[in-house]
Amino acid sequence: MERKKMIITAGNRGIGAAIAVKFAQAGYDVSLSYAHSRESAEEVAEKVRACGGRCFLHKAVLEEEGTAEAFIHESIQELGGVDVFVNNAIRPGLGGGLLDIDTVEMDKLMRADLRAAILCSRETARYMVKHNVKGCIIVISSMRAERAMPNAGLYSGFKAGLNQMVKCFALDLAPFGIRMNGVAPGAIKVRTNAELLATGMPEKIVQAKDEFAERVPLGRKGKPEDIAEAVFFLASDKASYITGETLLVDGGLTIPGFPESVGPAGTDAYTWGYIPRPETWTWADQY
Incomplete structure (x- = not known):
């Protein structure tokens, strides 16, 4: 039986690594991006291969022009297709309070946290539509998209934007049998x-x-595996009637x-x- 194929951004550590391993255990080949640590990416690749899957690694700073699109194209070529795409990458930092926002840093956060997610999703969806793949796109959001906090307007705003885009994009893709959802983690202990x-x-x-x-x-606190389980559920046939939703996984923290x-x-x-x-x-x- 042919293994399914999953692409994930920032799959080399924390939540991304847990997601990559979870899908590998379920029979997926994986292509993942990493921004800096090749060593941590190799560790994840070893775990994926131990599950019998292939794993391709791509050094990619996704806010750089053309990088997001190239990562998706190269991953699809290596994997021989794609069934699931997970956007997990962010640029570290919340952006600061309104009075302290730096324009250069704001643009970098926007390109990494919002623009790259859109471009990766677009390129994945174009392939799925062209090749009649009834696939799934999942965006990692944040509880901060729902809760206002000081010094976090940029990060929270970009994540809130993604949540609304998930709803709109899900409508764009529904006629093609492609589902798009989000997962919003709460406080997760990744280190x-x-x-x-x-x-x-x-x-x-x-x-x-x-x-x-x-x-x-x-x-x-949550574990990366808690988020991986939620992502895998949304990508599975058990969630075949769910689209346009962002699932909050926070242990009740925001209630x-x-x-x-x-x-x-x-x-x-x-x-x-x-x-x-x-x-x-x-x-x-x-x-």
Whole structure:
């Protein structure tokens, strides 16, 4: 039986790596892009090949002119087609507050987070339509597209734009049997504490990131594999009647409004976003 084919941007680490491996385990060949770390890309390729699949690696800085289109074209040629495309790549950074926005950085963020996703999706869709492939395109969005936060207007705005484009593009592609959806991760732990410390991040900040898990209703940060499972579901036949949707995968984090901080017990700030844990429940003794 011929293996299916999946293309993913930024598939060399974190969420992208988990997605690449998940599809390989399900019988897909994979082509992935990476911006800098060839070593991490090779590690993912080894895992894909261990599943019996082929894996092609492409160094691609997707905000550069012509790179996004070339990555898709080369990947399709190497794979011999495409059944699923996953746009996962972003440029690190939120863009800063309105008063501090740098025009050059703004343009780079827009080209990486929005423009490249559109171009990759367009080239993939053109191939699918031409060759009558009833395929699937999935965009990795963010919970920040739904929640307003300071100093994140550019990143959040671009992701919100992608969410609306998913709806519109899904309508464009539906007559061809092509589905397009999104997955919006919440707080996902993609690096170990040791890796964060190695980047120069202060220990106090690393500790705060761990403590943040207490604010997630399900009691933990997400894992890259949690997002990979959601992406695979949307690409599978089990989701054959789902298109134009963006699935929020955040452990319930955004339900109370994504608290940035929690005040002392007994204050209004304490109740905003406060999730009681089972060990704090006393009402059960009354029954």
